[in-house]
Amino acid sequence: MAAVPALMPVLAEMLLAVAGMALLLFGVFRGDRATRLIAWLTVAVFGAAFLAVVGPASAPGAALEGLFVVDRFAVFMKTLVLIGAALTLIMSLGYIRRENMERFEFPVLMLFATLGMLMMISANDLIALYMGLELQSLALYVVAAFRRDSLRSTEAGLKYFVLGALASGMLLYGCSLVYGFTGTTRFEVLADLFGPGGAGVSTGVVVGMVFIAAGLAFKVSAVPFHMWTPDVYEGAPTPVAAFFSVAPKIAAVALLLRVMAQPFGDLVAQWQQIVVFISIASMLLGSFAALAQTNIKRLMAYSSIGHIGFALLGLAAGTTEGVRGVILYMAIYLAMNVGCWGCILAMRRQERMVEGIDDLAGLARTNPLMALAMGIFMFSMAGIPPLAGFFAKLYVFLAVIEAGMYTLAVIGVLSSVVAAVYYLRIVKIMYFDEEGDPFDSPVGGELTFIMAGSGLFVLLFFVYPTPLVRGAQAAAAALFP
Amino acid sequence: MIIANLAFYLFASVTVAAAVMVICARNPVHSVLFLVLAFFNSAGLFVLMGAEFLAMILIVVYVGAVAVLFLFVVMMLDINFVALREGFLQYLPTGGLIGLILLAELVLVIGGWSIEAEIAVPASAPIPAPAELSNTEALGGVLYTRYAYLFQAAGVILLIAMVGSIVLTHRVRPGVRKQRISRQISRTREEAVELKKVSPGEGA
Numbered sequence: 001m002a003a004v005p006a007l008m009p010v011l012a013e014m015l016l017a018v019a020g021m022a023l024l025l026f027g028v029f030r031g032d033r034a035t036r037l038i039a040w041l042t043v044a045v046f047g048a049a050f051l052a053v054v055g056p057a058s059a060p061g062a063a064l065e066g067l068f069v070v071d072r073f074a075v076f077m078k079t080l081v082l083i084g085a086a087l088t089l090i091m092s093l094g095y096i097r098r099e100n101m102e103r104f105e106f107p108v109l110m111l112f113a114t115l116g117m118l119m120m121i122s123a124n125d126l127i128a129l130y131m132g133l134e135l136q137s138l139a140l141y142v143v144a145a146f147r148r149d150s151l152r153s154t155e156a157g158l159k160y161f162v163l164g165a166l167a168s169g170m171l172l173y174g175c176s177l178v179y180g181f182t183g184t185t186r187f188e189v190l191a192d193l194f195g196p197g198g199a200g201v202s203t204g205v206v207v208g209m210v211f212i213a214a215g216l217a218f219k220v221s222a223v224p225f226h227m228w229t230p231d232v233y234e235g236a237p238t239p240v241a242a243f244f245s246v247a248p249k250i251a252a253v254a255l256l257l258r259v260m261a262q263p264f265g266d267l268v269a270q271w272q273q274i275v276v277f278i279s280i281a282s283m284l285l286g287s288f289a290a291l292a293q294t295n296i297k298r299l300m301a302y303s304s305i306g307h308i309g310f311a312l313l314g315l316a317a318g319t320t321e322g323v324r325g326v327i328l329y330m331a332i333y334l335a336m337n338v339g340c341w342g343c344i345l346a347m348r349r350q351e352r353m354v355e356g357i358d359d360l361a362g363l364a365r366t367n368p369l370m371a372l373a374m375g376i377f378m379f380s381m382a383g384i385p386p387l388a389g390f391f392a393k394l395y396v397f398l399a400v401i402e403a404g405m406y407t408l409a410v411i412g413v414l415s416s417v418v419a420a421v422y423y424l425r426i427v428k429i430m431y432f433d434e435e436g437d438p439f440d441s442p443v444g445g446e447l448t449f450i451m452a453g454s455g456l457f458v459l460l461f462f463v464y465p466t467p468l469v470r471g472a473q474a475a476a477a478a479l480f481p
Numbered sequence: 482m483i484i485a486n487l488a489f490y491l492f493a494s495v496t497v498a499a500a501v502m503v504i505c506a507r508n509p510v511h512s513v514l515f516l517v518l519a520f521f522n523s524a525g526l527f528v529l530m531g532a533e534f535l536a537m538i539l540i541v542v543y544v545g546a547v548a549v550l551f552l553f554v555v556m557m558l559d560i561n562f563v564a565l566r567e568g569f570l571q572y573l574p575t576g577g578l579i580g581l582i583l584l585a586e587l588v589l590v591i592g593g594w595s596i597e598a599e600i601a602v603p604a605s606a607p608i609p610a611p612a613e614l615s616n617t618e619a620l621g622g623v624l625y626t627r628y629a630y631l632f633q634a635a636g637v638i639l640l641i642a643m644v645g646s647i648v649l650t651h652r653v654r655p656g657v658r659k660q661r662i663s664r665q666i667s668r669t670r671e672e673a674v675e676l677k678k679v680s681p682g683e684g685a
Contacts, residue, residue, distance in 0.1 A: 017637060024644065064630040105648045112641050119634065131634040138638060142645035157649075177590065204590045 009063040009070040012052040012078065013122075016115040019045040020108055027104030035102045039093055042107040046086040046114065053078045053118075060478070062124060066186060069124035076327060076475035077121045077254040080334055084246035085114040087338045087450055091345055092239030094444045098351065101147055101237060109146075110243065113139035117251035121258070126175040126185040129255065133171070133219065136248060137164050143243070144236040156235025163218070163228045171215025177208030190263035198266075206270050212259060213274055219252035222312060223281035226305050233301035238353060241297055242341030245304045250330045253311060257323060260315060261479045268318045275316040280411055282309025287418035295355050296344055299422065300337075303381060306419055307333055313412055314396045317403040324469075324476035325396035331468055332380075332392040332461070339454030340377040346370060346443035346451070357426060362435020370443070371430045373455045378427050380458045382420040388461035395469075485529060492525040509555045517548045534617040 007014065023038050023045075030037075053075055060071045089110055096102050116136030123129035141164060145157020179185050181204035182193055192198055194205075218225035233241040260271055286306020293299040311333070314325035347354050364371040380389035393416060400409045442448075461468075499519035506512045520543045527536035614622075624632055 017633075021640070065627045067628070067630050103648065105644055109641070109644065109648070112637065112644075115637070127628075127631055128634075131631055131638065135634060135638050135641060138641045138645065142641070142648055145649055148649050207586070207590050 005065075006061075006063055009057050009059065009061060009122075010068060011057040012049040013115060013118050015049050015052055016045060016111060016118065019048075020111045020115060023111065024105075024108050027108060030104070032103050035096070035104045035106065036093065038104050039089060039107040042111050043086050043089055045111065046082050046089070049118075050079060050082045050086075053082065066188075067125045067128045068119075068122050069187075070122060072478035073254070073258070073327075073475040074122050076471055077250060077330075078118050080250050080331055081114065081117045081121065081247045081254075084250060084334050084338065085110060085117075085243070087454075088239060088243040088246055088341070090446050091242060091338070091342055091450055092237075093446055095237065095239045095345060095353075099147070099237065099353075103146075106143070106146060109139045109143050113143065113243075114247060117247060120251050121254045123255065123258070124187050126178065126187075129259070130168075130172065130175060133255070134168065136251065137168065137219075140164075140244065140248060143240050144232055146240065147237050152235035153237060156232045159228055159235075160232045167215045167218035167225065170211050170218075174208040174211025174213075174215060177204050177211065181205045181208065187258075187263040191265055194264065194266045196266070201267060201270070206267070209264055209267065209271060210274065213256075213271060213278075216252060216256045216259065217278055220249060220256060220308050220312075221301075221305055222278045222308050223285045223305065224278075226282070226285065229305055230298045230301040233304075234295055234297045234355075238297065238341070238345055238355075241300070242338070242345070245300060245341065246334055246337050249304065249308065250334060253308070253326065253330055256312075257315060257326060257479060261323065265480070272316060272318055275312055276405075276408060279309050279312040279316050280408070282306060282312065283412060283415040284309075287415040287422075290419070290422045293422070294357055296347070296357050296360075297355055299357065299426075300340065300344070303419070303423075304337070306415070307381075310393060310396055310412060310416070313408065314399050316408060317399045317405060319399055319403055320476050320480045321402055322396070322399035323480045324472045325392075325399045327472040327475050328395050328469060329392040331472065332388045332458075335454045335457045335461075336377050336380050336389055339373060339451055339458065340381070342447050342450040342454070343370060343374045343377065346439065346447050348440040348443075349437055351440065357429060358433075359436065360426060360430050361433035363430040363439075365435050366438035367441065370439075370451070373451045374430060375427050376455050376458055378423040382423040383416050384420075386462040388458040391461060391465060489526070489529055492522045492529070496522040496526065510552065513548060513551045513555055516551065517544050520544050520548065532616055534615075534620060 019041075023041060027034055027038050057070060058075045062069045089107060092106075096106060113136050116132050116134070116139065119132030120129065120136060121132075123132050141157055141161040144160050145154050147153035175185070178190070181202050182190060184190060184193070194201055214225065218228075221229040233244065236244065260275070264271060282305050286302050286304075286309055290299050290302035290306065293302060307329075311326050311329040314322035314329065316322070317325075344355075345353075347359060349359070360371075360374070363374070376387065380387035383390045383393045393412075397409050397412060400412065496519050499515045499522065502515040503512050503519065506515060520539055524536040524539045527533070527539060
């Protein structure tokens with residue numbers, strides 16, 4: 001008689017999996033009429049999972065034969081992912097109703113993608129890592145191509161699928177090399193092996209680690225594995241692009257942090273140069289390529305590439321402060337991005353979405369509140385104090401300077417100046433250009449709520465940043481002692 | 482021992498030859514059949530290594546399902562493979578160069594192959610001697626206990642694959658005649674059959 005395994009740490013994941021299957025069945029019986037109800041139920045499930053993550057499932061420890069781990073870091077990142085997923089799902093409700101995308105599989109697929117993300121964040125084994133990543137990616141490929149009658153959407157889905165499969169292949173190749181040269185897939189055994197008193201590293205392990213890093217860099221869309229991002233963001237339905245730019249990014253960054261800090265934590269000398277390169281290249285490309293964009297979704301794609309570059313600066317520092325900076329960056333990135341995509345979703349004219357940056361011309365006179373919200377997000381993304389985006393960059397740059405990497409910090413600051421140009425250009429277009437036709441109003445309660453909520457967070461973060469900074473500090477300490 | 486060696490070289494050379502034919506054959510159906518041959522010989526290699534379970538799985542899953550699926554796809558899609566292959570020579574230098582570089586890298590990496598002494602212990606501890614346990618039992622033992630989590634996760638991934646393919650391809654077409662069993666059964670004789678009196682010599 002075997003003892004019942006401790007399942008408490010897996011509570012949130014089990015909840016999501018069971019609720020996902022139940023909602024799927026419910027949808028099959030009720031048909032597409034129930035989409036709205038299922039979407040709200042999914043949001044409720046996200047809420048319940050949130051409570052489980054911060055409550056009963058938050059005790060640090062391993063579960064499921066050590067394949068699954070819960071620590072402060074996992075709890076913090078999971079709450080971010082769940083908040084991001086819930087907010088983007090709420091934002092998408094109006095869109096899927098208007099654009100004839102109201103099919104019950106949509107919220108269910110989002111739910112399963114989120115389940116995959118939580119599994120990624122808690123992975124404590126190379127196989128568990130791959131399973132979570134694949135679950136997330138597979139659901140995302142389908143959601144990207146969800147408007148199957150639109151050529152651009154199917155193209156986006158196909159492109160994402162083919163390139164994603166390539167990245168998964170690289171990741172698996174790396175995992176198999178690491179397994180072949182060490183004989184284990186467990187993170188803590190790998191960490192012992194590479195740590196002081198361990199057997200040390202061989203070339204094969206380093207090559208495997210580089211492949212794993214390449215696969216993960218694809219998932220966070222860091223240069224040079226970023227090519228899919230602008231096309232997929234532009235082609236995928238707008239709320240899906242919003243979802244892509246928030247929750248999966250946070251989960252993938254969390255995974256990258258965990259893999260680099262835990263199993264390969266003692267190989268800093270080996271991976272640091274890779275992360276430094278990826279970070280510099282992402283910042284520069286994100287800043288310069290966005291200058292020439294005319295489509296706001298493509299602009300957001302390049303902006304997210306740039307933000308990933310800034311966030312990875314913290315990892316490049318290779319210190320606890322650096323990891324704290326990354327975690328804090330992702331939390332603030334979540335608020336800025338959700339709000340900004342809310343504004344983009346409100347860009348409708350005569351019941352049709354418009355995506356040109358020029359369509360924002362004169363918004364300050366036709367819809368001053370929305371222009372104000374968009375302006376706040378743009379200033380925040382550019383890193384202008386006292387908005388939240390400034391603090392995100394501040395903590396990362398502080399860590400880099402403390403680690404003595406001055407060149408890196410200078411490159412970071414310079415590219416953030418270049419990035420400020422295109423963020424401020426949008427503000428200029430909204431406030432000083434000749435106005436066009438006004439957007440449809442009202443924009444809808446959900447969008448207003450999200451724009452106002454994230455706008456207030458970004459605006460007032462500086463008043464009381466302590467809880468978030470403390471949380472990030474504890475999370476970083478759990479990962480990078 | 483010599484027989485095992487001979488069998489190895491036989492299987493290995495046929496596998497490589499069949500794999501070459503998969504990409505060289507003009508007729509795509511022949512390519513798939515060569516693929517099946519390659520699978521069979523790889524299964525033979527697995528048996529020689531003592532992995533009889535993997536050998537059987539390879540035949541059941543790859544030959545029985547995957548290759549047949551490929552065959553269907555090749556036959557159903559009307560693709561002109563000759564036209565697809567036209568640029569082959571043009572891309573050969575670049576492709577060959579990349580292949581060579583990858584090969585060199587592999588040789589370099591595999592050249593340093595050694596299972597670290599420290600890790601050899603934890604990695605090999607849970608596996609009993611082959612005489613005590615067949616590898617089917619060994620796989621089953623860990624798959625549903627130690628790796629139950631991954632097994633379940635794989636199940637969810639397959640569910641998503643199914644949902645995804647339905648979402649992307651299923652269409653409800655209007656005007657399709659569909660059997661509704663409940664309606665068939667609930668029909669009464671009165672509404673289904675009508676009796677007409679026909680007088681002789683007049684027709685219906």
